[in-house]
Amino acid sequence: MQYNNIKIEKRVQIDLYKRMLKSRMIEEKMLILLRQGKISKWFSGIGQEAIAVGVASAMLPEEYILPMHRNLGVFVTRNIPLYRLFSQWQGKANGFTNGRDRSFHFGTQDFNIVGMISHLGPQLGVADGIALANVLKKQKHVTAVFSGEGGTSEGDFHEALNVAAVWNLPVLFCIENNGYGLSTPTSEQYKCEHIADKGKGYGMESYIIDGNNILEVYAKMDELCKKIRKKPAPVLLEFKTFRMRGHEEASGTKYVPEKLMSAWGEKDPISNYEKFLVKEGMLTEDIISVTKKEITTEINDNLKLAFDEDDIVLIQSKELNDVFVKHDYQEFKHGDTVENIRLVDAISKGLKQSMEKHDNLVIMGQDIAGYGGVFKITDGFVDAFGKERVRNTPICESAIVSAAMGLSINGMKAVMEMQFADFASTGFNPIVNYLAKSHYRWGEKADVVIRMPCGGGVGAGPFHSQTNEAWFTKSPGLKVIYPAFPYDAKGLLATAINDPNPILFFEHKGLYRSIYQDVPTDYYTLPLGKASLLKEGDDITVVSYGVGVHWALETLNKHSSIKADLIDLRTLMPLDTEAIYTSVKKTGKLIILQEDSLFGGIASDISALVMENCFEHLDAPVKRVASLETPIPFAKNLEDNYLPKERFEQVILDLLSY
Numbered sequence: 001m002q003y004n005n006i007k008i009e010k011r012v013q014i015d016l017y018k019r020m021l022k023s024r025m026i027e028e029k030m031l032i033l034l035r036q037g038k039i040s041k042w043f044s045g046i047g048q049e050a051i052a053v054g055v056a057s058a059m060l061p062e063e064y065i066l067p068m069h070r071n072l073g074v075f076v077t078r079n080i081p082l083y084r085l086f087s088q089w090q091g092k093a094n095g096f097t098n099g100r101d102r103s104f105h106f107g108t109q110d111f112n113i114v115g116m117i118s119h120l121g122p123q124l125g126v127a128d129g130i131a132l133a134n135v136l137k138k139q140k141h142v143t144a145v146f147s148g149e150g151g152t153s154e155g156d157f158h159e160a161l162n163v164a165a166v167w168n169l170p171v172l173f174c175i176e177n178n179g180y181g182l183s184t185p186t187s188e189q190y191k192c193e194h195i196a197d198k199g200k201g202y203g204m205e206s207y208i209i210d211g212n213n214i215l216e217v218y219a220k221m222d223e224l225c226k227k228i229r230k231k232p233a234p235v236l237l238e239f240k241t242f243r244m245r246g247h248e249e250a251s252g253t254k255y256v257p258e259k260l261m262s263a264w265g266e267k268d269p270i271s272n273y274e275k276f277l278v279k280e281g282m283l284t285e286d287i288i289s290v291t292k293k294e295i296t297t298e299i300n301d302n303l304k305l306a307f308d309e310d311d312i313v314l315i316q317s318k319e320l321n322d323v324f325v326k327h328d329y330q331e332f333k334h335g336d337t338v339e340n341i342r343l344v345d346a347i348s349k350g351l352k353q354s355m356e357k358h359d360n361l362v363i364m365g366q367d368i369a370g371y372g373g374v375f376k377i378t379d380g381f382v383d384a385f386g387k388e389r390v391r392n393t394p395i396c397e398s399a400i401v402s403a404a405m406g407l408s409i410n411g412m413k414a415v416m417e418m419q420f421a422d423f424a425s426t427g428f429n430p431i432v433n434y435l436a437k438s439h440y441r442w443g444e445k446a447d448v449v450i451r452m453p454c455g456g457g458v459g460a461g462p463f464h465s466q467t468n469e470a471w472f473t474k475s476p477g478l479k480v481i482y483p484a485f486p487y488d489a490k491g492l493l494a495t496a497i498n499d500p501n502p503i504l505f506f507e508h509k510g511l512y513r514s515i516y517q518d519v520p521t522d523y524y525t526l527p528l529g530k531a532s533l534l535k536e537g538d539d540i541t542v543v544s545y546g547v548g549v550h551w552a553l554e555t556l557n558k559h560s561s562i563k564a565d566l567i568d569l570r571t572l573m574p575l576d577t578e579a580i581y582t583s584v585k586k587t588g589k590l591i592i593l594q595e596d597s598l599f600g601g602i603a604s605d606i607s608a609l610v611m612e613n614c615f616e617h618l619d620a621p622v623k624r625v626a627s628l629e630t631p632i633p634f635a636k637n638l639e640d641n642y643l644p645k646e647r648f649e650q651v652i653l654d655l656l657s658y
């Protein structure tokens with residue numbers, strides 16, 4: 001048959017019916033199990049099946065789909081064995097997350113599906129990254145990502161559509177407008193008439209589609225997929241539909257007017273399509289009944305498998321080990337040739353060598369291309385590697401962190417330059433929830449390094465001076481590197497880029513152009529989790545990192561009578577606790593100096609660890625020296641007072657005489 005000039009073969013028409021029917025029947029079964037207390041929560045897509053099935057059916061199996069919580073039809077269309085879905089929903093090992101995440105919160109590379117995180121919006125930017133990888137690999141694939149209309153109010157929606165438009169990415173943004181976001185009606189969610197109207201603002205094509213008409217959904221998707229595979233560009237699709245059940249089963253639908261519900265009930269996508277196929281002579285009552293029996297058997301057989309499966313076994317070491325991808329550090333040694341360069345040069349040269357080493361490495365950041373970045377780290381990179389791999393981004397940290405995740409999912413490596421570490425706050429959600437948790441949740445790595453120019457003492461005020469490493473060391477799943485010297489910075493950056501785990505790489509702006517060192521010209525790596533002992537002495541242990549190391553050196557050089565071990569941590573996660581304990585056991589006294597404000601910082605944890613592990617070796621209380629508990633002030637005398645540099649001298653002298 002032809003639908004809107006698109007030919008839809010008979011086999012496809014029947015498949016569309018069977019896939020929708022299977023989705024519906026699985027859901028109906030789940031609602032029964034929910035009432036029996038056999039599963040814990042259910043987000044229903046009843047009435048919306050045509051969208052997930054229609055979109056997924058128009059795509060190639062090798063093309064990525066990023067579904068939401070009402071898109072069971074995507075999983076059914078991709079033929080995921082049902083027992084695996086059922087095990088997933090019961091938190092069992094045959095699911096996709098080893099019992100670590102629930103419902104549709106999982107992805108699977110075997111089926112090219114990337115499931116949601118609860119925060120909804122970041123999915124949209126991840127789709128951008130996946131699509132970008134396809135473009136860079138010259139793979140003519142589309143990527144489809146779902147959101148509800150509620151999710152379009154998140155900043156991530158704006159950011160992701162804007163990036164996709166500016167970069168001409170072949171992404172189908174599929175918005176299921178089902179009338180309500182939890183209890184909030186569309187009139188309280190957005191002001192324009194149609195969400196599709198927003199497409200014009202982003203400079204992209206957009207369409208309104210009857211989401212309850214499977215033929216319309218499939219035909220339009222088929223047309224668009226074919227078109228944007230040839231000529232990459234994003235498209236915004238608004239599927240008009242309705243949520244026929246509560247947000248999740250427990251929350252009900254009392255706030256939905258009955259008339260609205262019954263009007264949409266008339267538009268049920270499955271029963272209407274079934275009638276149509278019967279009328280067309282493609283289905284008979286007999287075929288329907290046989291199909292339903294087959295699906296019932298498949299559901300029951302697979303449910304039995306899932307119910308018979310044992311509960312997940314807790315193995316604590318596995319829980320801990322699965323937070324990161326297992327990665328064996330590979331040492332690259334350097335020769336004897338060195339050059340005396342600044343921290344900023346060491347980072348730039350290290351990054352350049354990694355770009356040469358890894359063809360699949362892409363750098364993204366604001367003003368990093370022709371302009372070379374605000375600190376000029378990527379100066380000349382466009383000439384060397386081209387604009388495809390050295391990408392200026394719009395001002396949208398959240399979408400770019402998410403896109404970096406998408407690049408990683410689709411086989412690339414990403415380095416993102418935060419223009420200033422302070423602005424990680426606007427990309428915070430995908431860092432701590434997407435990058436950090438993906439491997440633990442569904443075994444997917446996040447091969448991403450985020451470079452973080454940070455730190456005070458440069459008269460830059462509260463929003464360009466923070467050193468916010470503790471925001472990230474608190475989140476399991478992230479590694480955090482914080483070098484103080486050019487040699488360490490170059491080697492650790494190379495290691496960070498080789499490591500497929502998500503890494504925050506802190507670079508102190510105050511040290512960029514003030515610290516010189518002889519740095520090997522070769523490419524080389526340094527291991528993570530190894531502190532360096534800069535000075536040795538028996539009186540006291542001084543632990544620091546970043547600019548604090550230089551403050552400590554200054555003080556110790558001034559008081560040459562102090563015999564101290566000075567430990568530069570170099571990496572905060574993993575933390576070299578052994579180096580700290582060994583030294584404290586020798587000296588009996590510990591002072592920790594950090595640039596960050598005191599409460600909740602790295603120093604507090606080191607202090608606690610030493611109390612717990614070295615208590616009987618201590619001859620004095622552990623001392624922490626840090627910045628004041630205020631935002632960072634601008635005026636020089638206020639900032640000098642805020643920073644702990646001056647206070648450190650007195651505290652170490654007091655501790656020595658304790």
Ligand SMILES: Cc1ncc(C[n+]2csc(CCOP(=O)(O)OP(=O)(O)O)c2C)c(N)n1
Nearest residue numbers: 070118119120148149150151178180181182
């Ligand atoms: C950032 C964030 N805020 C709030 C929520 C809670 N929440 C989960 S789903 C949802 C409604 C989503 O509505 P919509 O995007 O329209 O999708 P629908 O559920 O209607 O399919 C809300 C408010 C959340 N998960 N994440």
